[in-house]
Amino acid sequence: MNSVTLVALRSIPNCVIKPGVVIFVFAALGFFGAYSKRKYILVEYANLVFMLLVMKIIVISLWLTMKSEVETEIQSKMLESLKNNFVEDTVSSTNSFSNEWNYMFMKLDCCGVNPVVSTTNDFDATSWCTTSGSCQATSSQIPKTCCLNVDENTIPESDKPGISGCYDALKEALLSYSSSILGLLFTTIFIEIFAVICAFLIRSKDRQLWRTHCPILCKCLPLDAPATK
Template sequence: MACNCEGIIGIAFLITNILLSYTIIIAGVFVIHIIFIALWYTMINKVDGELKNKLIVSLKENFIEDTVTNLDPISNAWNHMFMTLDCCGVNPVESTSNDFDHTPWCTTVGSCQDNTSQIPRTCCIDVNGMTYPSAPNACHANVTSGTYNAKGCFEVLKKKLLSQSPGSIGVVITIMLIEIINVTLAVAIGCHKD
């Protein structure tokens, strides 16, 4: 805001020093925007692998029960995510052997460890916070195709995040174009005065 006032004052009163400092500030901001865009595209690929690994570790260490009322808030969050995003696990669920096999829910205690479930009831199609307890056995016990959300949550989250990219990049590019116009006008006015 102060930078815009500086530019307006410089243009209104044709003060060359103010126009020069305005031009330098806007050029610096322009460079920062270029760096932002470069980092955005660089980090997308890096985040891809790291995010997936962190999600797998979180699921393996924290998924303890296929309910939304247990004492572990992270386990509850996983179950809410399965129902909200219509996904299941981190990777797509293709059979009874899946991401849940190494979770406490399957190895220590839970309906998976008891062999009554292969995937959480919260992964079943068309369940919500009220109806998941009565999810059909064909879904959570038999993992019958078409009864559960087969998509992995990583791909669903990645798609949601990447859907925001074009809009964000578009705004930055629009701002950069305005900055180019402002710098060009400031330089032209400054040169014209002399």
């Protein structure tokens, strides 16, 4: 968790693409099994999709039951990272994690982990404040990268600082994707359930039931072809 910064946002596309690739491979396997009438492929396909479905349900259940614990742990790790790595309020220090923190302050218009409400804040325990000639040089005792609407090319002296904590700002940024992610998740679960049902309908050789429940696929699958064991 030492790199809890914009890395979380950058990882979102991978979190969507990788499951998509897995689903595509499973779909290709299922279509091949249905087209070739190889029962063992259909059985394996149904088992794989069912296991994937169960894993998703478990993950969702764990998230719902452990949400507060997870959020507390993330916040704790962010505070630890800030304390151990924040060395100066620039983006050119020798500590890459310190630079990432400053980039996040500017990108999300936030400051520290918790909201800044006084000169006593999350930066007090960092090297930036415990080392002579650092945060004591500013009246607000917060980094100049916390100023609102700045970037690495326009970093001013500490003035009009952002007081929102980066934990809340990062959480809000991630939640902005929640509707799309939930929509994709439930759509995927519905498709997986449908795919498992169709696989077992083909496996059962009940052609009339297959035509009733899967009319679209029936148009392209050779239902009269001999089944291969």
